[in-house]
Amino acid sequence: MLGYALRRLLLAIPLLLGITFVSFLVIHLAPGEPAEIQTGDLSVQSDAQARQLLRELYDLDKPLHVQYTKWLTRIVRLDFGKSFSPDSRPVLQKIGERLPVTLLLNIIEMLVIVVLAVPIGVLAATRQYSLFDKVTTVFVFVGFATPDFWLALLLMILFGVQLGWLPISGLRSLNWEYLSFWRQQWDFVSHLLLPILVATFGGLAGFSRYMRQSMLEVVRQDYIQSARAKGLTEPIVIGKHALRNALLPIVTILGLSLPGLIGGSVIVESIFAIPGMGQLMVQAVFERDYPVIMGNLVIVATLTLMANLVADITYSLIDPRIRVGVRRGRR
Amino acid sequence: MKRRAPFARLALILALGLAGCGVEADLVADDAAPSEKPAHGDTFIEALTGNISGLIPNVLSDSASFEVGSLIYNGLVTRDRDLNLIGELTESWRFSKDCLDLEFHLRRNVRWHDGEPFTAADVVFTYETMINPKTPTAYREDFRAVASVEAPDPYTVHVRYTQPYAKALQSWGIWMLPKHVLEPYVREGRLRDAPQNRSNPIGTGAYRFKEWKPGEKVVLVANPDYFEGRPYISRVVYRIIPSQATIFLELKAKGVDSAGLTALQFKRQTEYPAFRKAYHKYEYSANAYTYLGFNLRDPRFADRRVRQAFAYAINKRELIDGVLLGLGREATGPYKPGTWAYNPNVKRFAYDMDKARALLAEAGWKERNADGLLVRNGQPFAFELLTNQGNDERKKVAEIVQASLKELGVQVDIRVIEWASFLKEYIKKRRFEAIILGWGIGLDPDQYEIWHSSKTGPDELNQISYANPEVDALLEQGRTSCHQEERKKSYARLQEILAEDQPIVFLYFRDALPVVSSRVRGIVPSANGILYNFNEWYVPKHLQRYTAG
Numbered sequence: 001m002l003g004y005a006l007r008r009l010l011l012a013i014p015l016l017l018g019i020t021f022v023s024f025l026v027i028h029l030a031p032g033e034p035a036e037i038q039t040g041d042l043s044v045q046s047d048a049q050a051r052q053l054l055r056e057l058y059d060l061d062k063p064l065h066v067q068y069t070k071w072l073t074r075i076v077r078l079d080f081g082k083s084f085s086p087d088s089r090p091v092l093q094k095i096g097e098r099l100p101v102t103l104l105l106n107i108i109e110m111l112v113i114v115v116l117a118v119p120i121g122v123l124a125a126t127r128q129y130s131l132f133d134k135v136t137t138v139f140v141f142v143g144f145a146t147p148d149f150w151l152a153l154l155l156m157i158l159f160g161v162q163l164g165w166l167p168i169s170g171l172r173s174l175n176w177e178y179l180s181f182w183r184q185q186w187d188f189v190s191h192l193l194l195p196i197l198v199a200t201f202g203g204l205a206g207f208s209r210y211m212r213q214s215m216l217e218v219v220r221q222d223y224i225q226s227a228r229a230k231g232l233t234e235p236i237v238i239g240k241h242a243l244r245n246a247l248l249p250i251v252t253i254l255g256l257s258l259p260g261l262i263g264g265s266v267i268v269e270s271i272f273a274i275p276g277m278g279q280l281m282v283q284a285v286f287e288r289d290y291p292v293i294m295g296n297l298v299i300v301a302t303l304t305l306m307a308n309l310v311a312d313i314t315y316s317l318i319d320p321r322i323r324v325g326v327r328r329g330r331r
Numbered sequence: 332m333k334r335r336a337p338f339a340r341l342a343l344i345l346a347l348g349l350a351g352c353g354v355e356a357d358l359v360a361d362d363a364a365p366s367e368k369p370a371h372g373d374t375f376i377e378a379l380t381g382n383i384s385g386l387i388p389n390v391l392s393d394s395a396s397f398e399v400g401s402l403i404y405n406g407l408v409t410r411d412r413d414l415n416l417i418g419e420l421t422e423s424w425r426f427s428k429d430c431l432d433l434e435f436h437l438r439r440n441v442r443w444h445d446g447e448p449f450t451a452a453d454v455v456f457t458y459e460t461m462i463n464p465k466t467p468t469a470y471r472e473d474f475r476a477v478a479s480v481e482a483p484d485p486y487t488v489h490v491r492y493t494q495p496y497a498k499a500l501q502s503w504g505i506w507m508l509p510k511h512v513l514e515p516y517v518r519e520g521r522l523r524d525a526p527q528n529r530s531n532p533i534g535t536g537a538y539r540f541k542e543w544k545p546g547e548k549v550v551l552v553a554n555p556d557y558f559e560g561r562p563y564i565s566r567v568v569y570r571i572i573p574s575q576a577t578i579f580l581e582l583k584a585k586g587v588d589s590a591g592l593t594a595l596q597f598k599r600q601t602e603y604p605a606f607r608k609a610y611h612k613y614e615y616s617a618n619a620y621t622y623l624g625f626n627l628r629d630p631r632f633a634d635r636r637v638r639q640a641f642a643y644a645i646n647k648r649e650l651i652d653g654v655l656l657g658l659g660r661e662a663t664g665p666y667k668p669g670t671w672a673y674n675p676n677v678k679r680f681a682y683d684m685d686k687a688r689a690l691l692a693e694a695g696w697k698e699r700n701a702d703g704l705l706v707r708n709g710q711p712f713a714f715e716l717l718t719n720q721g722n723d724e725r726k727k728v729a730e731i732v733q734a735s736l737k738e739l740g741v742q743v744d745i746r747v748i749e750w751a752s753f754l755k756e757y758i759k760k761r762r763f764e765a766i767i768l769g770w771g772i773g774l775d776p777d778q779y780e781i782w783h784s785s786k787t788g789p790d791e792l793n794q795i796s797y798a799n800p801e802v803d804a805l806l807e808q809g810r811t812s813c814h815q816e817e818r819k820k821s822y823a824r825l826q827e828i829l830a831e832d833q834p835i836v837f838l839y840f841r842d843a844l845p846v847v848s849s850r851v852r853g854i855v856p857s858a859n860g861i862l863y864n865f866n867e868w869y870v871p872k873h874l875q876r877y878t879a880g
Contacts, residue, residue: 030751031749031751031752031754031755031756032750032751032752032754032755053464053465053467054467057467085384086384086385086390086391086392086396086467086523086528087384087385087523087528087529088523088524089529094545097545098545098546149576153576153580156577156580157580160580160584160586161580161583161584164584167586168577168580168581168584168586169572169577169580169581169586170547170548170570170572171547172547174374174376174548174568174570174877175877270573270574271574271576271577272577273547273570273571273572273573273574273577275382275544275545275546275547275571276546279546279573280546283381283382
């Protein structure tokens, strides 16, 4: 087991290198350079000397492979460098101040999705073609098909403008510092309600469908029949025997969505003016802020690889067949 | 700066129905009732679509940072409502007859936010910062003609120029930086790394820095020691909201006090009583025009008659109505109507298809082929019209131009390209036939960089490759005089030539369409927009919405 994990970990290193190299290349291929963007590409002020100065400052005048090697030697020492944006703050600091919000938002979202999607999926599967199944199917597909930004705007109009119950955007009210402790908590939660609702609505569809599908397959298996034949009650058949098996694919999907936790949702964050990772990344791309883009990419890529690994390992923990399969494979 | 001032949100005081509420543009709503006296207090909340990139605007380039910076810092000069240069940190100035010497007499009662006095040494320091090759600034060009800057005494600055430079005075509107704080950073070429670029910037302006939460908000508070007296509005909060749609909803829910609207929002989505009561709408010409440009190296467009024909064939009024719902002004040249350099007496091209056809026929485009296209020497008249992605307005303009020229028998294919590659692959390499683009014009009429025949290099701005010796001479004259009357003559003639020549078809100046909460008084819309007298804005005591120390 440990050896398997180690081997997978080692294999991840060249993969990570490849990912960073290709990303580095692609980003630099995109037209427009930070130096050009910062000196104003089409303004009368546009000044060749200032541009050259910036290019030297950022090493952009060096060949690409030199730039990449430089970046790589820094990154292995976990030095993510400084942002190219004129505030020139350390990349890690920039990411650090954006990460908590995005993490919080996405973890809550994920929890809500799992908590809702699993029962919906199970109920829909065990009562296949019932009214509940049909209603949730419609509901869930509507959710899947609804564009985030549109739903967000509708909710903002309803709860923010018409009813005035919830704040429209941002994380905290402007007078936050002057509220009592509990009012502060409520203020923060009320700002998060709509973004989480929007983010959940879209994600719910996929998950509950996966759950339903996976459950449907499992309940057709022979061992479920034998469980029933043994005289077990339906809740135990479904809740214990079927669910455990039906959850397997869900774990994989959950694992794969872990990196998404820090990626942040660009649309939700932009529309609700939440200063998270998604916004940081978009702004960095527009400014061609290479160190921030690369820093973000490295973190997301590492997490994706790790998540894959973790998913595989959890998988084998849940399902003994796979554990055995691994052993056999190694022999 | 730990200020423990009570800042509790008051129950929303509904904007009381005041006489003249909802008046657009020229506001008479400010006629003061007894209780309408200027009062200190309240918070003004503004929305920015982008995060600011720092707090020392001299080394930055985004408009959000400039907006915030302009409340924290001052220049020696600034522009008044009619766009005339007036003293800000300087009491007076004098040019020598030959325009080579410029002397400033500084205000004596100005202090930096940390209490140090502002003196001529700071002016010299700011100049040295701007010309320091290690300072990454986009404004160095403004100071290239300076021979020396000296401070004979703490309140006099003497600037000597190597040659007369028309923008000399304007260039001293640059934000003044504190020598006693920033000197070491400038010397080491690390001005962007200075802590003052991230927090606690020290300026002389009407507002002091309070806090900056990246991606969330920037907070400024009134400077009680401001040399013109403490500004009325106690606190300014810039909320960073990337989505225009969200800003508009926040506006409706009174979460922000001011925003720029689109033509559609201005005309169609804000015309209900509650909105008109809560906000005042303003409209004035923005400092930018939209044009149809040609690559003049293309022999078809090098012929002036073809360009004139296009100018006749495009109905500008219809264009403005269609694209901007009427909220714009026809452009007759590259200067904004109402500014001192603007010359209204130039050739105008009123919509006239017959004239357009006649001009094209003169240029040899007479016959038509089976598709109805004009043909010369067997070649049908067809070209590609490029514009950039992300600007719906330009796309619509392109479509209307396409339809207009089709009537003439000219086929136009529109291509919309992502901004960065549009610039790099097409504009800079001159790989285009025609473009729809806009020019943001500065407040000084010098447009040497855009029209002079020496400025046609790949990184330069005369992208259409326009060359006209008379225009060159006028541009040179215009930029080497410091006397407005002389300059006015040069630019008046320049506009006549450009109008006649139509190197580009000047289309329109769009209107800027800001709305501001109706509780705010003292706003006087002008050629210079509305923000120029922000320090004089106030909210009458009974209308104040927020308490702020």
